[in-house]
Amino acid sequence: MSVRPVVARRIDCCYDAFVPAAHSIERPKDRKQMIVLKFGGTSVRNAAYIDKCLDIAVRRIEHAPVLVFSAMSGVTDALIELAALSGAGDADGAGEVLSKLRSRHFSVLDSFGDAGPAAETRRALTDMFDQLESLSRGLLLLRECSSRTLDAITAFGELMSTTLVAFRAIQRNIDCTFIDARTVIRTDESFTAAVPDMAATRASIRAEIKPEPDSLVVTQGFIGATAAGATTTLGRGGSDYSATLIGAALGAREVQIWTDVHGIMTCDPRIVPEARTVAKISYAEAAELAYFGAKVVHPSSIQPAIDESIPVLVKNTSDPDGACTAIVDHTLDVGVRAIAGKKSVTLVNITSSRMLNAYGFLRRIFDIFEACRTSVDLIATSEVSVSVTVDDTRALDTIVTDLRQVGSVSTEQGLSIVSLVGQDLWKDSAFVAEVFQELRSVPIRMISLGASDINLSTVVPDESFFEAIRKLHSRFFGPG
Ligand code: ASP
Ligand code: MG
Numbered sequence: 001m002s003v004r005p006v007v008a009r010r011i012d013c014c015y016d017a018f019v020p021a022a023h024s025i026e027r028p029k030d031r032k033q034m035i036v037l038k039f040g041g042t043s044v045r046n047a048a049y050i051d052k053c054l055d056i057a058v059r060r061i062e063h064a065p066v067l068v069f070s071a072m073s074g075v076t077d078a079l080i081e082l083a084a085l086s087g088a089g090d091a092d093g094a095g096e097v098l099s100k101l102r103s104r105h106f107s108v109l110d111s112f113g114d115a116g117p118a119a120e121t122r123r124a125l126t127d128m129f130d131q132l133e134s135l136s137r138g139l140l141l142l143r144e145c146s147s148r149t150l151d152a153i154t155a156f157g158e159l160m161s162t163t164l165v166a167f168r169a170i171q172r173n174i175d176c177t178f179i180d181a182r183t184v185i186r187t188d189e190s191f192t193a194a195v196p197d198m199a200a201t202r203a204s205i206r207a208e209i210k211p212e213p214d215s216l217v218v219t220q221g222f223i224g225a226t227a228a229g230a231t232t233t234l235g236r237g238g239s240d241y242s243a244t245l246i247g248a249a250l251g252a253r254e255v256q257i258w259t260d261v262h263g264i265m266t267c268d269p270r271i272v273p274e275a276r277t278v279a280k281i282s283y284a285e286a287a288e289l290a291y292f293g294a295k296v297v298h299p300s301s302i303q304p305a306i307d308e309s310i311p312v313l314v315k316n317t318s319d320p321d322g323a324c325t326a327i328v329d330h331t332l333d334v335g336v337r338a339i340a341g342k343k344s345v346t347l348v349n350i351t352s353s354r355m356l357n358a359y360g361f362l363r364r365i366f367d368i369f370e371a372c373r374t375s376v377d378l379i380a381t382s383e384v385s386v387s388v389t390v391d392d393t394r395a396l397d398t399i400v401t402d403l404r405q406v407g408s409v410s411t412e413q414g415l416s417i418v419s420l421v422g423q424d425l426w427k428d429s430a431f432v433a434e435v436f437q438e439l440r441s442v443p444i445r446m447i448s449l450g451a452s453d454i455n456l457s458t459v460v461p462d463e464s465f466f467e468a469i470r471k472l473h474s475r476f477f478g479p480g
Helices: 047-058 075-087 091-112 118-142 147-171 198-208 239-250 283-291 299-307 361-371 396-403 429-438 462-477
Strands: 035-039 066-069 176-178 216-220 223-226 231-233 254-259 280-282 312-316 325-328 335-351 376-381 385-390 408-423 446-449 455-461
Touching: 035 047, 035 239, 047 066, 047 091, 047 147, 066 147, 066 239, 075 091, 075 118, 075 147, 091 118, 091 147, 118 147, 147 176, 147 216, 147 223, 147 231, 198 239, 216 239, 239 254, 239 299, 280 283, 283 299, 283 325, 283 335, 283 408, 335 396, 335 462, 361 376, 361 385, 361 396, 376 446, 396 408, 408 462, 429 455, 429 462, 455 462
Parallel strands: 035 066, 035 254, 066 216, 176 216, 254 312, 280 325
Antiparallel strands: 223 231, 312 325, 335 385, 335 408, 376 385, 408 455, 446 455
């Protein structure tokens, strides 16, 4: 994943991470001070959590927050199931899914009580469920579900969660404007994976969303519309992308992603219980970690923030004052940021004496991987051999057969990648020595160092995976 090089603007402080809570913060004089808060599905999982989100937003209300919400947790999956069952002609199954969704949303509304515009909200929700039911009935008749219809259905998850949130805000006397994201996120017609038209989206965000101090804007993640007005979605997990698009268009001071974990950790806590939150990490470092399944934020989903050098904070809705991670343009601290790993990769070695002083060998090798749509992760080469790791082995047999045209081939399974990610690690060769000192009892099958100055990767047997990670973690982050 390539990330744009460091841009001139430096972010010295991120509001939430570094401004002491007791300090009164100056009111924003222009939009540049505004912030975007994105709340994921688990953050709106029930009525109590919706209140937590509003509490978090109210504490920051002088920064004119724009709130971007996912559907309640599990709702997008349920809507996809509804569409699939309807398209397959399973009326009973579809009816069951629909009635569960209905009771889940109405029970949240009920638990908020009758104050405020409860009746209007009930009508709005009823209307949405009527539409969903009609769509489902249409699919049951047609026995098909196009991606266009699927988007029309899944969009209701976000429309319903935000309807409940906006209602609750009004009920609590919080000044709040509801924006239907389909009026601002303008996309192409690639339903289920729509691509925003950046210029049009930016212009309509600026025209429609007017953040004001002491007031909230509530809108949906994930959804958009084509120029002709058809509902689209940006793809699963697309709410982060919506949030950073809005933040970039409005020149937000920061985008906060509120989720159910304490940001990015120094290691997977299931492997190393002493793992702790990384306070600050660069976009490029976060991108390296994303490959290893640090799924907290995906680099492509925060690209609009990266393009504008807007810091992205990852915070925990269940523990708003707890540890969090700031993902920033660049950090000034040299050192290991995190250790990550991936089990069960396969090493493919290609050796040929014809490679010596020849050219075009690598191209021939990579053409074979490309033809088999298999992504190569780590690479090491010598004059007469090339070693690569692959994660996806579905096409391995074909790949090996084709590679035999180029040289002799061997494969090794049951290996793991263990990577250290951090800035400028390799400028200090003592560091590299420390890594290998720590791994002296681990049989290392391959090393990839120097391809990027922020990643040192080793390939070790699966049996040594936990040992290697724990040793490195305790060496570079201490026992806890
Ligand atoms: N609700 C959508 C999904 O579950 C989008 C999101 O949560 O980001 O994929
Ligand atoms: Mg989500």
